Amino acid sequence: MKAVVQRRYGSAVLGELDVPVPGKGEVLLEVRSAGVDMGTWHLFAGRPYLVRAVGLRGPGTPVPGRDVAGVVTALGPGVTEFAVGDEVFGTCGSGAFAEYTVARVSRLARKPGNVSFAEAAAVPISGGTALQGLRGVQPGQRVLVLGAGGGVGSYGVQIAKALGAHVTGVCSTGKVGLVRSLGADEVVDYTVADYTGTYDVVLDCGGGRSLATLRRAATPKGRIVMVGAETGGKLTGGVERTLVALALNLFVSQKYVPLLATERADVFEELRVLIEAGRVKPPVEREFPLSEGVAAIEHVHSRRSLGKVVVTV
Ligand SMILES: NC(=O)c1ccc[n+]([C@@H]2O[C@H](COP(=O)([O-])OP(=O)(O)OC[C@H]3O[C@@H](n4cnc5c(N)ncnc54)[C@H](OP(=O)(O)O)[C@@H]3O)[C@@H](O)[C@H]2O)c1
Structure with missing residues (x-):
């Protein structure tokens, strides 16, 4: 072959x-x-x-x-x-x-x-990661998706909307049109503006923002789901950022949640249902x-x- x-x-x-x-x-x-x-x-x-x-x-x-x-x-x-x-x-x-x-x-x-x-x-991987990262999101909650124009983020926007959340997508200029078309309630081009307000869930999919920046974006009881940072560290790729976040969980009111998504038939089945219902494209x-x-x-x-x-x- x-x-x-x-x-x-x-x-x-x-x-x-x-x-x-x-x-x-x-x-x-x-x-x-x-x-x-x-x-x-x-x-x-x-x-x-x-x-x-x-x-x-x-x-x-x-x-x-x-x-x-x-x-x-x-x-x-x-x-x-x-x-x-x-x-x-x-x-x-x-x-x-x-x-x-x-x-x-x-x-x-x-x-x-x-x-x-x-x-x-x-x-499978991008959709499944977004689905697992957004588990527990309730209708009406405010969700911030960082890296919203990428693979995981583009599913994150759609799945959060399907769960009934108010969604803000953050991306670079060339991806604004895509993120808007995915149904985000608000789109922030981070090259010209900052996202304001606080969010119940922050889905961090690329961009390597500091932990302090992520924390400022979350409500006092907010959840910061760390999907991937792309901080470019050649040796560990920034795994230490996740370890620091886990240690910080002992001291801050928000919760950093490092995500290790799994590849499973039942997750793909859930995605199939969402796609066939027209909720995710x-x-x-x-x-x-x-x-x-x-x-x-x-x-x-x-x-x-x-x-x-x-x-x-
Ligand atoms: N935890 C898990 O189980 C799991 C599963 C799948 C993926 N991941 C990780 O999640 C992250 C997103 O994956 P993906 O497939 O969605 O990637 P992607 O399609 O490249 O999207 C990520 C977005 O992050 C920004 N970005 C990309 N490279 C960057 C860099 N070097 N520095 C700063 N920003 C960058 C870009 O947005 P802008 O142009 O708008 O800045 C891009 O659209 C990756 O780190 C990946 O390894 C983790």
Whole structure:
């Protein structure tokens, strides 16, 4: 099969690999589209260096990409949840930038019937992270989404609206139109204005703002969900910021909540329901062909991407 093959961190070429074989509890998928997010770049580039712990001499998986949408073409031993021909989306283990991949059934759900494969591939990690980060949001609460024009943030705006919150999205100038189109009640272009007021929930998705800045944005009992900072630390990527936040929880009235989102079928199923109900729409800015998989990753890393980017096989 054709695949984007990565033998060392930071570079990859289109090559040929054997079609993977599904193991117990796995299915073989014919990949139609693969999603790209900042995590794809981190694993591709091996940055921060902390991620190299999963494959010290080179990338642990030679094919980039975890988000996938495709068609089940073979079942591994013991699989009863899906049948050959089913259209699914979720995350995969053997890399999605390829004609075929294997995925655990515990990380797959049926593809929403009202979106394309490209749109479905744009959902799992970013949508699932936003959904888990916004658990507990009540109708009428005020939610601030930082990085609202990115992958997680664009779902954050839509899911917070679906939960009945009043949503303020914060982004750079080029992303204001997108964030408005996602349904945010207020959009703040942080290059020309600051967000004012306080929020019950702050969803911090990129931008590396200081902990003090985040705290000022929250009500006295507010929750600050730390999704990812992109503070650029080469070694740890700013993990120490999270550790300081956890220590601060002992002394401040607000609560910093570091998020480690999980990839699970039930989360993807919840997203499928929201999408089919028209409450959430995958915001795909651009589709790249498989031969330009690396360019797709670099596009997300460049900060120019709007919402989501996918690779279509
Ligand atoms: N905790 C978890 O389980 C989990 C799961 C998924 C992702 N993440 C993390 O969450 C963050 C957002 O991921 P994503 O896929 O949504 O990324 P994304 O699509 O690149 O969006 C993040 C937004 O943050 C801003 N940004 C990007 N790079 C930046 C940089 N170097 N410095 C300052 N601001 C930057 C950009 O907004 P503006 O142009 O408007 O500034 C961008 O639109 C990442 O750090 C990712 O690693 C964490």
